[in-house]
Amino acid sequence: MSDLGGTFSLGGELPVTRMGYGAMQLAGPGVWGPPKDHGTAVAVLRAAVEAGVTHIDTSDYYGPHTVNAVIKEALHPYPEDVHLVTKVGARRSEDKGWPAALSADELTQAVHDNLRNLGLDALDVVNLRLSDATGGYPVAMSLAEPFGVLAELREKGLIRHLGVSHVTAEQLAEARAIAPVVCVQNQYNLAHRENDALVDQCAAEGIAFVPYFPLGGFSPLQSGILDDCAARLGATPMQVALAWLLQRSTSMLLIPGTSSLEHLRHNLAAADLALPADVLADLDRIGVI
């Protein structure tokens, strides 16, 4: 069985496999409503855990509520080594938008919604996700108030560890002055490397960097260079994109999202794909084209 890229210890305390799973794709179209195929959604989650994945990323606003409900149905009671990472700070609007929900009441409600819908007494990791009223980001704001709310819920024992999402280096520093931060979840992939400096900073400081949209998200990565590298390695382009991320930094944790058992198998196998120097050099050209 693959070791899924080895393990990384969140906060020096929660070991998770570096290849994890992101559950957002299990909601219906537009990340709205129940899974398009309920049985497959349950099967994907169980297959991930059976393959050894111990890091699952979610949010109660996926669906909303439906993704957490299917996680609970598929995996509860959770194996001791499986860690669920959730995020708060947004809500779903009637027009399927993602406006910010950063008030003390909204954050507290979101933590309780996650606890109830996942069937947990405490959440392993909660990310504070920043955005503006229209869902736009990055947003130039102080996170002291909302992060302070989560830090208090952590003191009360409802949350074990905290992370941040959609943040700048300055916002990360501001959060760390309030409470320890174990992970940063920002967009990053072969074609979007704006967070390069933050990736390096996280590795140097023992903080996990967990890229969302590792495969490009709603518009999966497309690149002739990537296709060519994959063909040379006998792998798929998506596998090369994931292997590149794993090789990019020792504190990089992956949460590729899929609603397909076949894609899940391909994605997990990417943890065993070593990229030689000539391929890495070619892939580096993608970000600068």
Ligand SMILES: NC(=O)c1ccc[n+]([C@@H]2O[C@H](COP(=O)([O-])OP(=O)(O)OC[C@H]3O[C@@H](n4cnc5c(N)ncnc54)[C@H](OP(=O)(O)O)[C@@H]3O)[C@@H](O)[C@H]2O)c1
């Ligand atoms: N912090 C935030 O604001 C934020 C934002 C977005 C996402 N996230 C988290 O990050 C996780 C990952 O992001 P994501 O799911 O949006 O994007 P992603 O992992 O970059 O890509 C998912 C897309 O790629 C497809 N896909 C997956 N594996 C594939 C494969 N092997 N071959 C071909 N296509 C494949 C999926 O379709 P199929 O279902 O057909 O496989 C889906 O359309 C999410 O699940 C969520 O937990 C966080």
